[in-house]
Amino acid sequence: MTDPASGANSFDEWTRLSQVIVGRAEYYTAHDLDTSWRLFFFDNVAPTLGNEGGADPLLAIPEQLVDELNEDIAGLVDALTGCGVSVLRPATPGKNVDICSPLWNARATPPLNVRDQTIVLGNTIVETAPHVRSRIFENDLLKPLFYSYFEGGSNWLSMPRPALGRDSLDDAYFRRLGIDVSRATEGETALGIDGLGLELVFDGAQCMRLGRDVLVNVANRNHELALRWLTVNFPHMRFHRLDGIADNHIDSVVVPLRPGLMLLRSPKYLAFLPKEMQAWDVIYPPETDESTFPKYDDFGFVIPIASRYIDINVLSIDEETVVVNSHYPELISVLEGRGFTVVPVRHRHRRLFGGGFHCFTLDTVRAGGCEDYLG
Numbered sequence: 001m002t003d004p005a006s007g008a009n010s011f012d013e014w015t016r017l018s019q020v021i022v023g024r025a026e027y028y029t030a031h032d033l034d035t036s037w038r039l040f041f042f043d044n045v046a047p048t049l050g051n052e053g054g055a056d057p058l059l060a061i062p063e064q065l066v067d068e069l070n071e072d073i074a075g076l077v078d079a080l081t082g083c084g085v086s087v088l089r090p091a092t093p094g095k096n097v098d099i100c101s102p103l104w105n106a107r108a109t110p111p112l113n114v115r116d117q118t119i120v121l122g123n124t125i126v127e128t129a130p131h132v133r134s135r136i137f138e139n140d141l142l143k144p145l146f147y148s149y150f151e152g153g154s155n156w157l158s159m160p161r162p163a164l165g166r167d168s169l170d171d172a173y174f175r176r177l178g179i180d181v182s183r184a185t186e187g188e189t190a191l192g193i194d195g196l197g198l199e200l201v202f203d204g205a206q207c208m209r210l211g212r213d214v215l216v217n218v219a220n221r222n223h224e225l226a227l228r229w230l231t232v233n234f235p236h237m238r239f240h241r242l243d244g245i246a247d248n249h250i251d252s253v254v255v256p257l258r259p260g261l262m263l264l265r266s267p268k269y270l271a272f273l274p275k276e277m278q279a280w281d282v283i284y285p286p287e288t289d290e291s292t293f294p295k296y297d298d299f300g301f302v303i304p305i306a307s308r309y310i311d312i313n314v315l316s317i318d319e320e321t322v323v324v325n326s327h328y329p330e331l332i333s334v335l336e337g338r339g340f341t342v343v344p345v346r347h348r349h350r351r352l353f354g355g356g357f358h359c360f361t362l363d364t365v366r367a368g369g370c371e372d373y374l375g
Contacts, residue, residue: 007153008364010120012209014258015368016318019086021145022077023112023360025069027093028353030058031303032107032134038184039169040131041305041354043247048303049183058107062299065349072347076323076357079345083317088364090114090141099137103165104190106134111141113355114362115251118142119204121214121234122370124155128204129162129226131248133190136164149364159229162199166192169201170220173247202226205249205359210256211371212237215273219244236370245272251358252309257283257340258319259373265309276374283338285312286330293351304351313356315363317343323357325350 031037034057038049077087090111097108109132111117117139119126125146127139139146150156162168166188174181201222208215216227216239230239246253254273255263261281264270270278288308296302311328324332326344335342350356 006365007123008120008125008149009123009369010209010363010366011122011211011370012366012368012373013256013363014316014319015366017083017085017316017363017366019088019363019365020080021088021090021114021142021362021364022073022080023114023355024090024092024110024141025066025073025112025353026110027096028061028066028069028110028112029063029096030060030107031305032109033057033059034104034106034133035185035188035190036131036133036164036169039171039181040248042174042179042181042184044305044307044351045303046183048301059301059303061302061352065296065299065302065352069349069353072345072349073360076345076347076360079323079343080317083321083343085317086365088145091144093141099134101133101136101163101165103163103192104133106136109134109138111138112353113205113359114142115205115355115359116203116249118362119207119209120362120364121209121237123153124157124234125149125364126204126230127156127158128202129159129200130164131169131201131203131222133164136161157233159202159226160200162201163193163196164190164199164201165196166190167197168192168199168222170198170222172221173219173244176244198222198225200225200229203248204362205251208250208254208256210259210373211368213274213372213374214239215242215250215254216240217242217245217248217250219247238374240274240374242272245269249359252307252313252356255312255314255358257316257322263312263314265312274374283334285309286334288328288330292327294348296352302352305354306351306356308351310350310354310356311347313350313358315357315361325356
């Protein structure tokens with residue numbers, strides 16, 4: 001592992017990438033199907049809720065699929081290294097870990113989707129406030145790296161840690177759409193804290209960085225509190241509220257590829273974006289269907305927790321070079337037709353583990369600065 005030589009510097013999603021953290025999947029042997037997990041992934045898992053069987057909250061992930069995921073992550077590391085990017089890795093969990101708070105119990109998730117729990121804003125590392133109980137201690141395995149960046153001159157902040165007890169999470173996004181989420185919330189076993197109510201809960205993948213400007217998806221009261229926290233702590237930056245463009249993450253919805261050009265899931269999302277971005281050139285990705293993804297019938301009951309749009313979740317090396325799943329040749333062709341150099345990397349089980357290449361990575365050093373791309 002290469003040590004961080006200096007502090008972090010990452011303002012955007014497209015300038016030359018020189019250092020990145022790539023997540024780990026060792027011991028990702030189960031999904032913990034507690035209420036926080038069910039509500040977070042509700043859009044994708046709703047058809048299966050109540051069918052997973054048994055009282056055990058742990059849904060096992062077959063060892064073969066974990067091994068194949070680790071093979072694909074190794075391929076991502078090799079590809080990034082081959083592009084001249086310094087790759088850092090979190091510490092290895094070492095074993096399955098059961099965690100608990102005074103309010104709940106959970107099986108810890110390893111640090112695979114490292115984009116979710118952190119956002120780098122310039123030279124500041126911000127640890128965010130997890131939605132899912134099983135992920136509450138996940139960033140501990142990134143702390144050796146964060147301390148190295150801190151010693152190299154970076155700032156390091158953390159949002160208030162949520163208790164994630166009963167009634168901490170807001171289902172307002174679904175209620176506005178007339179969606180009943182009782183299948184996710186029934187059977188809640190966590191205790192609550194009298195008088196606490198809805199907490200600040202937020203993931204880094206709810207943001208897209210454009211120099212001085214940051215897009216922030218706000219779908220409920222949990223996220224509103226986080227936007228307020230960001231605004232207070234980063235007064236020199238401009239945060240653009242996107243009103244419920246999704247229930248949480250947006251990096252499979254809108255992906256800026258360089259100033260003036262973005263990858264956007266469909267035209268209906270344009271209206272959510274700042275007026276200046278609505279004038280950008282747009283690449284709409286080719287449609288996919290269920291036949292594009294692996295079938296898990298031979299492995300028993302397996303839940304695909306990510307949507308079929310997960311392969312939009314690409315990672316830019318620079319303004320002309322993009323890492324794309326080799327299992328999405330249609331997008332590769334479109335990007336190459338627009339003059340991009342595409343680095344194809346295999347990623348088979350992206351829906352099962354809930355992340356693409358943007359999710360698996362935290363770009364800590366890029367060449368860009370606090371530029372005004374929307375002024």
